[in-house]
Amino acid sequence: MVKGKIAIRKINCSKSRQVTFFKRRTGLLKKAKELSILCDAEIGVIIFSCTGKLYDYASTSMNSVIERYNKMKQDNQQQSITAAAIQFLQTETESLNQQLRCLQECNRRLMGEELSKLGLEDLKNLENVLEMGLKNVRSRKDQIHMEEMRELKRKVDDVEQENVQLRKKLRVVGRDHRESDGEFFAETSCNKERSKMSSQAIPYEDDMPERIVLQLSLQPKPYLLDVQKAASG
Structure with a gap:
């Protein structure tokens, strides 16, 4: 059965x-x-x-079987995670490549290349984008010019202020120099006057004339007597 x-x-x-x-x-x-x-x-x-x-x-052995099972399970999980990560990275790479191609195409169109495939409406949109971009560029350029002008004006003001300070210092130094020269000339004049007065009051020994001392002798010298005798003879 x-x-x-x-x-x-x-x-x-x-x-x-x-x-x-x-x-x-x-x-x-x-x-x-x-x-x-x-x-x-x-x-x-x-x-x-x-x-x-x-x-x-x-x-x-049951322990060895369980240990091997746990190890293999972890390896499988890691492999699964790795496979999932690889798949995610591949998907992300493909998406980034697609975005890169779109950006390159837009860049070429902005440079005026590859416009044959664009229709009238697309060309108008591209023209608006270019005009807006040009407006932004000019605005930024004007802003930079204004900032540079303000910076140059600030530097000029600093230099002028520094020049004013230097002029003040020069005036002070010149006044001090003139005062010191005047004191020096006054002292020199005083010294000259003192020297002149002292020279008139007490003459120096070198300037005094030599004194000639004359001594009269009442007794004739022997050689004078001989001379007199020769003359009378």
């Missing part, structure tokens, strides 16, 4: 559920063992019954 297929759903009868669990658990563990032997596979099976009992099978 051929067994009919049973529906895969929860068995309500607890006794029938226990019998089915025992049979299928035994068959599952047997198949796992056979698979590990035939195919040289590392297999670990963990079963918890509805009553909370633990049944397990490991071809090598």
